[in-house]
Every structure is written in C-alpha cells, then in structure tokens.
Amino acid sequence: MRKRIAALALLLCASGAQARDPDALPRAIRAGDGEAVQAALAGHADANAKLAFGATPLGWAVQAQDAGIVAALLAHGAKPNVADAERVTPLALACELGNGAIVAHLLAAHADVRKAAPDGVTPLAICARYGPADAVARMLAGGAAADSVDSRGQTPLMWAAASGRTEAIALLVKAGADVNRVSKAGFTPLFFAIKSNVPAATEALLSAGAKADYRGPENTSAAQLAAYQKNYPAALLLVSRGADLTERDREGRQLLHVAAEAGDTALVAALLAKGADANALTGASKITWVTEANFGRPPPVVPPLSPLLVAAEKGQTAAMKLLLAAGANPHFVAANGENVVLAAAQGHSPEALELALTLAPxxxxxxxxxxxxxxxxxxxxxxxxxxxxxxxxxxxxxxxxxxxxxxxxxxxxxxxxxxxxxxxxxxxxxxxxxxxxxxxxxxxxxxxxx
The missing domain is CATH 1.25.40.20 (Ankyrin repeat-containing domain)
Known part of the structure; x- marks a missing residue:
C-alpha cells in the first residue's frame, strides 16, 4: 500500500513539474514527439498558449505537418480558429501545406471555413490550389462560398485553375462558381488555367462555358496567351473552338508562326486544316506592350518572315514538311536577304539544313x-x-x-x-x-x- 501511495505521489509531482514547465508542450511539438505531447497535455499544458509571433501549439503542429499531434491538441481543447500575428489560421496554413489528414482533423473540429485572411483569401481558395479535392468538397458542404472574392478580385476557381486542379475546378463549378468572372488584373479563370500549363484544366473550363474569345490585358486572346506560355495543347483546344488565325501577337506573329517555331506538328496541322495561310508573314502588332520586361518599349522590328523560314530558323524539319505540303513557298526571300537555306543554317538541325538545300540548292x-x-x-x-x-x-x-x-x-x-x-x-x-x-x-x- 505504501509503495502504491509513493508511486502516486511521484506521478503527481511529475505532472506538476510538467504543468509548471510552460515550454514542455512546444518543445515536444518541435521535437515531433507525440508521446511527450500527450504527457504534457496530461499534465495540463495549455493547448491554446500564445507562442512566438502569436502562434498557438496547434499552429506549430500544423506547420510541422504532424497529423497525430494535431489530433491530440484538438482532443485536448485546442481552438481551431485562433490566428497568429499575421492572421493566418491553422486551417489556412493546413490548406497551403496540403496535408489532407490535417485538414480533415481541423474540419472535424469545426474550423471556420469562411474565415478569410486580411486580404480576403479564404481557406477554400487556398485549399482549391494546394489541398486535396475531398477537403474542397467538405468546405463547400460546410458553407464555404464558392465565388468569394479576395482583394485582387480572385476567386477560389481562379486559385484552382492557376495550379490546374481539375477536381477542384469541377467541384467549384458545380457549386456555382462563375467561370467568366474577371479579376482586377483582367484575367478570367480560363487565363489562369492556360498559365498553369495543365491542358485538362483549360478543357474543363471551356467545357463549363468559359468564353474562349475573352480578351485579357494588352488585348491578349486566350489562344495568344497559350502560345506565350508554350501551352500548345491548350492552344489546340482554342483553335478547335474558333480562335482567330490571322491576328498577330505582341511580336507580330500569327499562331501558325508560333506553332512552326515550336515544332508542334499537331498544332501546325490543326491550324492549316482550319485555313491558316502557309505563306502569311509576320508584321506589325496592334498590341501595346506595357510589361516591365521590355520597359514599355516594343521589340525591335523584324523583317516579315514566313512560317517556313521561322520553322527553318529553329530547325523544325517536321513542321517545315507540313508547311510545304500545304503550299508554303520555298523560294520566299525576306527583306534582309534571308532565304530558307540561310534560315536553316541558324537552326542547329542537319536534317532541316539538308531539306532547305533540296528546296533552294x-x-x-x-x-x-x-x-x-x-x-x-x-x-x-x-x-x-x-x-x-x-x-x-x-x-x-x-x-x-x-x-x-x-x-x-x-x-x-x-x-x-x-x-x-x-x-x-x-x-x-x-x-x-x-x-x-x-x-x-x-x-x-x-x-x-x-
């Protein structure tokens, strides 16, 4: 009996020591020691203590990506909606880091899915871009607004599109997100999807009713943006939906010139099948450059070039053959005296140079x-x-x-x-x-x- 009483006294003393050690819990979280966390909590450590920069033990556990410790803290009364000094909640942080189990624990603990950051970004938007699709579904079911707008005019759908998250896109569209909303910078969800370089995201938005003819900043079309981003499968989708084949981009190129330069034979073939002129020349652009990259000035003037010369300059033999089959003029000479042979000499392709010499011996x-x-x-x-x-x-x-x-x-x-x-x-x-x-x-x- 005396031995049991002594053992109990030692346990109580140990618990008291833990309770008097305010660093026991954060130290255990930093070490990723689940047993030590449980011991600290059993010793009445404060699960909602204020730590450095206003963070809580729960925020630390989320940052450490330890789902077990997150669950333990929530079970011992950790408040899921307490933000740190930068107004970041555990749920927003969990969504950004993308751990589905942690997000699920927080949602089960009734974390506020509507609580936005000072800039208006919601956990739903962050999860749509970084988190698992089932978490997006749970947030929507829990009352998260599918079409909320942050300070930049961006919606969760734009966030999902920016990273090509097709499952999140489908869930948000089904929940009523506007597929044609325009951000303050002038971009629609379709433009974000094109920039993600995930062709399936572009296809999902087009299928959901995104306007393929919308014009973004600098009067850029969706097809031109796809070409700028080298997202040629997306450009192919837009061509199939009636993209303008004759307009010129900021460098004076038509889509066929861009496809020929890239050597994307599927896009070259589709453009030619849609009626693109195999002998169209580059020319003056109607787009006014406003980006920092060129300090507001347009690029230097380039002599008008045919798609065949552009393909030859990049050594794109297969594209050259497609253009020739479609009637490209092998004898065209640019204003600077460049013909197909001189163009091919720049292309780092012996095959393209050989082909050029059969055309112009x-x-x-x-x-x-x-x-x-x-x-x-x-x-x-x-x-x-x-x-x-x-x-x-x-x-x-x-x-x-x-x-x-x-x-x-x-x-x-x-x-x-x-x-x-x-x-x-x-x-x-x-x-x-x-x-x-x-x-x-x-x-x-x-x-x-x-």
Whole structure:
C-alpha cells in the first residue's frame, strides 16, 4: 500500500513539474514527439498558449505537418480558429501545406471555413490550389462560398485553375462558381488555367462555358496567351473552338508562326486544316506592350518572315514538311536577304539544313552583307550538331573563300575563332591550306544574321 501511495505521489509531482514547465508542450511539438505531447497535455499544458509571433501549439503542429499531434491538441481543447500575428489560421496554413489528414482533423473540429485572411483569401481558395479535392468538397458542404472574392478580385476557381486542379475546378463549378468572372488584373479563370500549363484544366473550363474569345490585358486572346506560355495543347483546344488565325501577337506573329517555331506538328496541322495561310508573314502588332520586361518599349522590328523560314530558323524539319505540303513557298526571300537555306543554317538541325538545300540548292547564297550559311556556322559558336551541319554544307559544295562585307572568309573566321570549331572545320574542309591549327586564337568570332 505504501509503495502504491509513493508511486502516486511521484506521478503527481511529475505532472506538476510538467504543468509548471510552460515550454514542455512546444518543445515536444518541435521535437515531433507525440508521446511527450500527450504527457504534457496530461499534465495540463495549455493547448491554446500564445507562442512566438502569436502562434498557438496547434499552429506549430500544423506547420510541422504532424497529423497525430494535431489530433491530440484538438482532443485536448485546442481552438481551431485562433490566428497568429499575421492572421493566418491553422486551417489556412493546413490548406497551403496540403496535408489532407490535417485538414480533415481541423474540419472535424469545426474550423471556420469562411474565415478569410486580411486580404480576403479564404481557406477554400487556398485549399482549391494546394489541398486535396475531398477537403474542397467538405468546405463547400460546410458553407464555404464558392465565388468569394479576395482583394485582387480572385476567386477560389481562379486559385484552382492557376495550379490546374481539375477536381477542384469541377467541384467549384458545380457549386456555382462563375467561370467568366474577371479579376482586377483582367484575367478570367480560363487565363489562369492556360498559365498553369495543365491542358485538362483549360478543357474543363471551356467545357463549363468559359468564353474562349475573352480578351485579357494588352488585348491578349486566350489562344495568344497559350502560345506565350508554350501551352500548345491548350492552344489546340482554342483553335478547335474558333480562335482567330490571322491576328498577330505582341511580336507580330500569327499562331501558325508560333506553332512552326515550336515544332508542334499537331498544332501546325490543326491550324492549316482550319485555313491558316502557309505563306502569311509576320508584321506589325496592334498590341501595346506595357510589361516591365521590355520597359514599355516594343521589340525591335523584324523583317516579315514566313512560317517556313521561322520553322527553318529553329530547325523544325517536321513542321517545315507540313508547311510545304500545304503550299508554303520555298523560294520566299525576306527583306534582309534571308532565304530558307540561310534560315536553316541558324537552326542547329542537319536534317532541316539538308531539306532547305533540296528546296533552294544554292549552298553559297548570301545576305546583302555577303554572309553565307558557312559564315554563320563557323562564326556561330560550338554546339553538338555543328560537325554534321558542316558536313551537309561541304557535301553541297560550300565555298570557304567567299568574303563578307568586312573581308572575312569562312576559312579566316575558322582560323581566328574557337579552337573546337577550327578543328571541325579543318576536318571537314581539309584541302583549305589557308587554315592551320597552330594559328588558333581561341576567341569566338560571331556573325550577325540580322
């Protein structure tokens, strides 16, 4: 009996010691020690104590992503709606970190799904972007407003679209979210979905009635935004829904030029099938640039280029073939003297260069400044495809003694350029005695093509 009383006394003393140690609970949470948390709570540690920056033990547990400790704190009376000094609630934090089990514990404890941050962002919006879809469903069922607007005019649907969360998109649309609401910056949920680069998100919003013809900032269309973001599957969806094929983007390109440059054969084929002009030229844009990236000034003027030249410049052989089959003119010459061969010399693709030379067989064609394809290759630096491209030019009879306007021949450029390029040049054109390895300068000489 005395032993039991002594043991009980020791236990009470230990509990009292824990209760008198205000750091026992936060220390246990920091250590991720669930047993120590339980012991501290059994010793009457305050589950709602104010910690650094106004946080609570529950907020710390959420931050630590420990679902077991979160459940223990809630079971011992932790208040789920107490925000920290920055007005972030445990639920908002849990949604941002995306742990479904923690979100579920908080919702079961009646965390307020309507409590917004000072900027108007709700837990639903955060969960729509980062959290699990079932949590979005539970929040909507618990009274969260599907179409609430934050200080930027953004809705939960926009948040979901921004990260391509198709399940959340479907739930919000079903709950009545406006698929065509416009944010203060001028973006609709469709624009956010396009920027997410998740094609299924774009498709979900279009199927839900999003307006494909809405114009965003700088009068940008949805199809142009898809092209800017390199979201070519989304661009394909928009083309199938009647996107304007003739308008030019901020760089003066039509959609076909963009698709040809990217080498996206599905988009090129779809555009041609819809009637895009295989010989359309780039030109002046009606869009006024207002972004910081170019300090409010438009890009430099580029001579009008055909989709075929654009594809050749990027070495997109498959796109070139599609354009040719659709009637692209292989003999077009841009105002700066660039033809398909000179364009392909910039494309890092031996296959594209070979194709170009079958279309325009003059391997020594030059710009008005006397720059040939061989000048471009020798003066364009070292890259893996260079040996093969030089061999293509050699096989077609490229001359190494032609001078550009400054008097440089390709042989002279090789002699004073990069050692690697020079070695490849000598291997490809061994009969050119004017070049010797001993004379290598190791300094690159660049040839401007525009």
């Amino acid at each position: 003059d391997v020594n064609v030059a710009t008005p400044d006397g720059v040939t394809a061989l000048h471009m290759l020798v003066g364009g630096g070292m890259y893996p495809e260079l040996p093969a491209m030089l061999h293509v030019l050699a096989a077609h009879g490229a001359r190494t003694d032609l001078k550009e306007k400054h008097g440089f021949t390709a042989a002279k450029l090789a002699d004073g350029g990069l050692g690697e390029v020079k070695a490849i040049f000598l291997e490809t054109f061994p009969q050119k005695a004017g070049v010797s390895l001993a004379g290598a300068q190791g300094k690159p000489v660049r040839i401007a093509t525009r």
